Amino acid sequence: MPRAPFQVLVVPFRRVGDQVEFAVLRREDMNVWQGVAGGGEVGESPEQAAAREASEELGLDGPVPLYPLQTTASIPARFFAERDSWPLGTYVVPEHSFATDLTDVEIKISREHTDIQWMDYQAAHEVLRFDSNRTALSELHERLLTADLPRPVD
Secondary structure (H helix, E strand, O other), rough: EEEEEEEEEEEEEEEEOOEEEEEEEEOOOOOOOOOOEEEEEEEOOOOHHHHHHHHHHHHOOOOOOOOOOOOOOEHHHHHHHHHHHHOOOOEEEEEEEEEEEEOOOOOOOOEEEEEEEEEHHHHHHHHHHOHHHHHHHHHHHHHHOOOOOOOOOO
């Protein structure tokens, strides 16, 4: 299916006792740490794309709760090979952020990544490569500390 002119980011977390850990994945093609990331497909909403990307990249066997975050970013369209198929005048692509709770969920990373690590907030914040990932992680961390997760996407 053709790629749509938007990107999604999903920050996985899990609860271990009274601690929270965040998953970071090492991208195979760029050798950088990030959350689950990918492009939407034509006809998908950002929520649908986030659920699909999380399922594909984490090898999930079933649906998991997906929480919309306020964090958004813009990525220059020139970084995407599909740019020529998008509407004329598409110069930036929005990135929509989400979180997913993987407490007690088994994951199997895809070939897009070479490693996954569960880390506390500070360690994850330090290794993430992209500002948008660090901002979404920070928002999620603060929401978890204040018990203020938004309602999950239906």
